[in-house]
Amino acid sequence: MTKKEAIEYIQRLLNKYGTQRVVVDGYAGDVTEMALDTALDIKPKTEHFSYEEFKCNDGSYPPKRYWDDLQLLMYKLEHLRSLLGDRAITINSGYRSRKYNRKINGAKKSRHMYAEAADIDVEGMSANKVYEAANQIFKRGGVGKYKNFTHVDNRGYHARW
Numbered sequence: 001m002t003k004k005e006a007i008e009y010i011q012r013l014l015n016k017y018g019t020q021r022v023v024v025d026g027y028a029g030d031v032t033e034m035a036l037d038t039a040l041d042i043k044p045k046t047e048h049f050s051y052e053e054f055k056c057n058d059g060s061y062p063p064k065r066y067w068d069d070l071q072l073l074m075y076k077l078e079h080l081r082s083l084l085g086d087r088a089i090t091i092n093s094g095y096r097s098r099k100y101n102r103k104i105n106g107a108k109k110s111r112h113m114y115a116e117a118a119d120i121d122v123e124g125m126s127a128n129k130v131y132e133a134a135n136q137i138f139k140r141g142g143v144g145k146y147k148n149f150t151h152v153d154n155r156g157y158h159a160r161w
């Protein structure tokens with residue numbers, strides 16, 4: 001990025017949100033980068049996961065206020081993917097709108113409504129194996145074992161079922 005581009009970049013940020021929205025943590029780390037991405041309308045993504053994959057089965061997309069949480073979830077899923085030997089992870093269910101969550105009788109406080117949960121499946125790997133790996137990656141999160149998929153979330157504390 002040239003100096004001119006950097007100035008334009010920051011100007012767009014300031015025009016949009018003002019200075020207090022830019023997190024200054026002393027270096028351009030993950031937190032700053034996420035704040036910049038959100039401010040600049042850059043949708044969450046990582047090397048192997050896209051925003052599109054996390055849309056609700058009713059067609060709605062994760063609202064912007066949850067983008068940072070979705071980004072963190074994607075980082076965790078990248079770690080999991082790598083631990084599984086770089087096998088592709090399929091997102092069966094990512095974000096769920098409140099309406100959709102009611103429709104499917106989802107948990108009242110389902111983390112899917114905050115774009116910080118995913119039900120995943122890995123081709124050629126049992127849900128048991130995926131669970132064991134997820135158990136290591138989502139230490140401060142939820143991991144649930146089901147017959148055909150594994151639930152993972154970033155709730156901030158350890159939960160297993």
Ligand SMILES: [Zn+2]
Pocket residue numbers: 112117118119151152
């Ligand atoms: Zn789930």
